[in-house]
Amino acid sequence: MSLCPPGGTYKHPGGMAASTAEKVQEVREVTRIERIGAHSHIRGLGLDDALEARQTSQGMVGQLEARRAAGVILEMIKIAGRAVLIAGQPGTGKTAIAMGMAQALGSDTPFTSIAGSEIFSLEMGKTEALTQAFRKSIGVRIKEETEIIEGEVVEIQIDRPATGTGAKVGKLTLKTTEMETIYDLGQKMIESLTKEKVQAGDIVTIDKATGKITKLGRSFTRARDYDAMGPQTKFVQCPEGELQKRKEVVHTVTLHEIDVINSRTQGFLALFSGDTGEIKSEVREQINSKVAEWREEGKAEIVPGVLFIDEVHMLDIECFSFLNRALETDMAPILIMATNRGITRIRGTQYLSPHGVPIDLLDRLLIVSTKPYEEKEIKQILKIRCEEEDVEMSDDALTVLTRIGMETSLRYSIQLITAANLVCRKRKGTEVDVDDIKRVYSLFLDESRSTQFLKEYQQEFMFNEVGESIDMLNECFY
């Protein structure tokens, strides 16, 4: 990225206008680049109807067995209290699989993703944070039914009484593409029509039960009424069909959202603090019983969702025992955990356990393992990432980048894509080539080269001695 020299303005041979335009362009590009997440290219699990994994599909590459397993898990989502552990080395697509599952579930199924370390906070207890995460992953589907009158205003006629005071009366003519009718207006309706500044040519809906008027916009047929319009003027089609419609809207809310609304004691205060803090268990019990009541009356459906806990080895022994218990309740979501640890210490204890997860919890889990990507797969992923980030890359450069990915890590080589693209644009090239890759490879160290560098020059870094003395101090204490 080219920067303005300090204290001066950026001069461009193309003249002022061109340089401004280019700068605007550059600014926009940067924000866009920042907005692409590491797993933004994933659209689903890439399975066919028979749950077989396609080699490359929906942004997913390789990991066929793990993806097939994930597909099976999605099928059994109806059964409460299932838990899955995705285990594999760093950069083998654990989070990608979890994201793919979330995408495959569709927008209606709640999906909560947290990192293991997120639950350690001063504001609320560990178990509270976990409970909230659980309840965020359970949806409740409810239906709202309203009778509305929807149409284009043909005419409003308001008669003022001759004396100047007293009740006003009026008429409102509404139409759809199919019909037209006249409504008599009372005092109340006239007031709200005036308040909403409804005029002929507007498309309005009137809620029949409450009489609330909503302006949807102006009719397309009236688009030429004025030469100049306010910026908010929205043009909509004249509604079709009946004037008085029954509108049914299905909402899916999570249990946690209902909790939050009901635990607000002093209304607006909670709105500003943002964080809701802890929720009383009585509130939760009340809500559980209310939801159970709705279910009996056929008013609500429970939508079990998915709770994904990344870096699950960061949880401590108390959290694990909580999870054990929470999985047994009838409103438990599918729990997916991911870890990149092998046999390691369970946090909060001195005991070693596979994946840093206690054996009793492991026993309840279905374990899916991911394997390191092969060269071909790495190449494919890099290619997908290039497309996702709008980077043109030559085949040779891609091969070089793949080699880098094999020798260092997939993450590092993905990072290089954006950097190489910027270098390429700096030299006004259209396609990233091998030289660009070489340049960024020399500019940015990967983990092993950085370690190498530190080993060589450790003595010259700041606080080196202090570091040693702290070590000595620690030894004194123990």
Added chain:
Amino acid sequence: MQTDSGDMSRVVEHLAQVEGVAEDILADKQKLIDLDRRRNKTREAMRILQKDKTEEKKWICFGNMFIKVEKKKASRLLEHDFDEIEKEMSKTRTELKPKVNQLRDLEHKEEAKGFNLNPLSDSEMKAVKDLL
């Protein structure tokens, strides 16, 4: 060749079924529109009778015949009509749902979610409204 024509006829049969159900749904929708138009006309007539302060007999058009009836009787007839239309509309609406589900099933689409739920009452909805 034999299997081909067998497949063919199955496809045609399936499409015919889909079209049949879709046609039915469209007919019902049109019916709802026609009913609503009649409902609005009836409502307008009732309003006019209500506002009228005189006590004479009124001309009313039933079908394509004008009949002169007493005001009270006229408004009773209209009210009866209005209730009938409302009933018919809600019946048509409830019948429409299984048909739409059947169509989705034939088209191998997923069942519409939450389609068969009972609506929340107004007060319940108001409580939930805050979070929507």
